[in-house]
Amino acid sequence: MRSLIPVENEDVLSAIRGFLSQLLKAEVVDSVLVPMRTPTGAVTPALVSDAAFLEHADPLAPVMGLNAAPLAGRVSVREPRERVGVLLRPCELRALRELVKLQQASLDDLVTIGVDCLGTYDVSVYSAMRDDGGVDVTAYLATATSGDLVAAAGFAFRDGCQICEKPHAEGANITLELFGADLESGIPITLPDDVAHKLGLGAVAADRARPQVIEKVVAARTESRDERFSEIRERLDREGVQGVLASCVRCHNCMTVCPVCYCKTCLFRSQVFEHEPIQYANWARRKGAYRLPSDTMLFHLTRLNHMVLSCIGCGLCSSGCPADLPVGAVFRVIGQETQELFEYEPGRDVEEPLPLITFKEEEWMDVGEE
Amino acid sequence: MSDPACEAKPACEAKPACEAKPAYEAKPASPEPRFEPKIVAFLCNWCTYTGADLAGTSRIQYPPNVRIIRLMCSGSVDPTYVLKPLLDGADGVLIGGCHPGDCHYQSGNYKARRRTIALKEILRGAGIDETRVWLRWISASEGQRFADTVTEMTEFLREKGPNPMRTEWAV
Numbered sequence: 001m002r003s004l005i006p007v008e009n010e011d012v013l014s015a016i017r018g019f020l021s022q023l024l025k026a027e028v029v030d031s032v033l034v035p036m037r038t039p040t041g042a043v044t045p046a047l048v049s050d051a052a053f054l055e056h057a058d059p060l061a062p063v064m065g066l067n068a069a070p071l072a073g074r075v076s077v078r079e080p081r082e083r084v085g086v087l088l089r090p091c092e093l094r095a096l097r098e099l100v101k102l103q104q105a106s107l108d109d110l111v112t113i114g115v116d117c118l119g120t121y122d123v124s125v126y127s128a129m130r131d132d133g134g135v136d137v138t139a140y141l142a143t144a145t146s147g148d149l150v151a152a153a154g155f156a157f158r159d160g161c162q163i164c165e166k167p168h169a170e171g172a173n174i175t176l177e178l179f180g181a182d183l184e185s186g187i188p189i190t191l192p193d194d195v196a197h198k199l200g201l202g203a204v205a206a207d208r209a210r211p212q213v214i215e216k217v218v219a220a221r222t223e224s225r226d227e228r229f230s231e232i233r234e235r236l237d238r239e240g241v242q243g244v245l246a247s248c249v250r251c252h253n254c255m256t257v258c259p260v261c262y263c264k265t266c267l268f269r270s271q272v273f274e275h276e277p278i279q280y281a282n283w284a285r286r287k288g289a290y291r292l293p294s295d296t297m298l299f300h301l302t303r304l305n306h307m308v309l310s311c312i313g314c315g316l317c318s319s320g321c322p323a324d325l326p327v328g329a330v331f332r333v334i335g336q337e338t339q340e341l342f343e344y345e346p347g348r349d350v351e352e353p354l355p356l357i358t359f360k361e362e363e364w365m366d367v368g369e370e
Numbered sequence: 371m372s373d374p375a376c377e378a379k380p381a382c383e384a385k386p387a388c389e390a391k392p393a394y395e396a397k398p399a400s401p402e403p404r405f406e407p408k409i410v411a412f413l414c415n416w417c418t419y420t421g422a423d424l425a426g427t428s429r430i431q432y433p434p435n436v437r438i439i440r441l442m443c444s445g446s447v448d449p450t451y452v453l454k455p456l457l458d459g460a461d462g463v464l465i466g467g468c469h470p471g472d473c474h475y476q477s478g479n480y481k482a483r484r485r486t487i488a489l490k491e492i493l494r495g496a497g498i499d500e501t502r503v504w505l506r507w508i509s510a511s512e513g514q515r516f517a518d519t520v521t522e523m524t525e526f527l528r529e530k531g532p533n534p535m536r537t538e539w540a541v
Binding site: 236238240242288297306337338361 | 450453454457459467469470471477479480481484485486487489491493496497498505507536537538540
């Protein structure tokens with residue numbers, strides 16, 4: 001059912017807090033996983049079971065330090081568990097679907113609440129903005145109405161956001177539809193009829209500009225994406241991945257923040273690359289010089305092979321990189337090419353099997369027969 | 371058996387150790403030794419490894435450029451197994467498995483096929499020569515096909531030249 005969350009005094013944030021609080025009070029869910037503001041102003045997800053704490057909820061804060069999908073997995077993956085409402089951005093929703101396929105999350109007792117994303121800042125940029133007098137939430141929300149997703153003057157959105165062509169929430173149980181909305185008069189929402197009934201929300205057939213605004217946003221973002229992709233493709237063709245990612249210090253941040261890189265027994269967290277001292281000497285002698293820490297390209301190429309088909313493009317790997325490498329863009333470029341081979345779009349549908357765990361007998365019949 | 375390969379003189383007969391050329395004899399005139407590619411081969415226990423075994427017991431000659439690692443199934447070849455030798459300077463990597471429909475574990479080779487296709491696409495996308503990776507279905511009875519494959523791959527890699535990663539230290 002399509003409805004409208006009423007907004008009083010143009011206070012959109014309070015309206016969303018009120019809505020989440022109602023979800024708890026009407027026992028639609030037992031708790032909600034939502035971005036919260038700490039006493040010192042940082043923003044972090046928290047699992048909230050007491051509605052009184054939702055006064056600290058800040059789902060509109062334009063900052064993304066992590067992808068909350070693995071956290072949604074953490075609170076849902078096995079029984080016993082509670083019924084949890086998870087408020088997620090579109091890239092987090094896509095990551096959650098991949099985690100469900102990887103058996104790291106379960107949708108059985110989750111109520112997903114998708115919110116259209118207007119672009120996010122890196123944590124360091126967001127801190128600078130706070131020091132600079134704070135974020136103008138009214139201006140930020142106004143970009144949702146127009147569809148001109150611009151960053152605040154003097155600041156830039158995260159790399160991943162700048163080339164994200166899927167900023168609109170799709171396929172969640174409940175969707176807060178910010179795009180094209182006149183938010184001062186109410187927040188358009190799509191939700192199941194029984195939930196609407198419990199919350200006392202009636203159907204509102206408002207005239208919606210959302211499809212047109214999404215079309216505009218997607219077109220603009222697709223253009224920036226294609227521009228960035230061709231720049232990265234050109235660099236990869238010229239320098240190879242070992243050139244583009246040459247400054248890698250193998251800190252594994254990209255792997256740690258990656259929402260779909262889930263293995264608990266990862267090869268690169270093991271002792272496999274710790275060798276006897278004489279072994280390094282032998283390798284150095286063989287090539288004349290031997291890069292340390294070793295196996296940086298093996299790390300990236302292995303990660304590409306293990307997860308690029310599930311790369312949902314949140315770009316947190318780039319955000320987390322201390323060397324400021326375009327890891328996310330490289331993964332998205334190579335990911336797009338590889339995903340096209342299998343006609344696979346990560347995060348689209350939980351029913352779509354992962355390309356590497358499924359197969360057809362009659363495919364690529366010429367491979368291996370040469 | 372009238373297979374001509376079977377009639378080839380085995381290497382040990384051609385040059386027994388006791389008759390090896392004495393060390394003081396003049397070296398060949400060519401100053402450039404022929405480039406000998408190194409191939410790392412991951413062969414499945416049930417088909418290709420047994421095929422390689424058959425090539426040996428049938429005394430079929432093939433180039434000694436291949437280093438064989440036996441695995442239970444081509445489906446157990448993690449991409450890392452292929453990437454590590456390639457980045458360390460091996461000139462080629464061969465993955466050998468059972469023909470489609472013949473996998474001892476029903477579907478391992480079908481998964482290997484998809485994984486290899488993805489791996490080669492990623493290598494290509496990353497600017498690394500993906501033609502150095504070969505996937506071949508060779509059954510336990512195809513000793514000749516195994517020898518032919520190794521011969522063909524050795525010739526292909528000899529033509530191509532050494533893997534640039536042999537001297538690339540910064541990877």
